[in-house]
Amino acid sequence: MLDKVRIGIYEYAVIESSEPIILDKVLCKGLIDYDNLTITIKKDMPEEKKHQTLWHEIMHGIVRDWGVNLDGDNEESKIDWIATGMCQVIKDNPNLFKEEHNAKENNSTKNESINDGDGNR
Numbered sequence: 001m002l003d004k005v006r007i008g009i010y011e012y013a014v015i016e017s018s019e020p021i022i023l024d025k026v027l028c029k030g031l032i033d034y035d036n037l038t039i040t041i042k043k044d045m046p047e048e049k050k051h052q053t054l055w056h057e058i059m060h061g062i063v064r065d066w067g068v069n070l071d072g073d074n075e076e077s078k079i080d081w082i083a084t085g086m087c088q089v090i091k092d093n094p095n096l097f098k099e100e101h102n103a104k105e106n107n108s109t110k111n112e113s114i115n116d117g118d119g120n121r
């Protein structure tokens, strides 16, 4: 799993923990700490659950960063639906962002060679 993730203007450290993660007396699989910029993920669970949990915490970060109002009580459920949906789409479409990234790289390579050509004239 990656060890840091940028959400908005902040970089959060991603930490896997063997210690129980407890929030409001409830045992959690993950936790985002907005003050200390950490995302803690339960270490002892399958990779797929860790990824889903990481997405869940990232969604909390995005929602907070953008000031999205998800209607209080249902925030946890809504975050979970969105995170699970995004996690599935990204995993089942591994080239989703790669093609775009490669296209950009090809363009910048082309532009660089054009610029080099101009510079040599």
Ligand SMILES: [Zn+2]
Pocket (backbone or CB within 6 Å): 056, 060, 076, 079
């Ligand atoms: Zn949550």
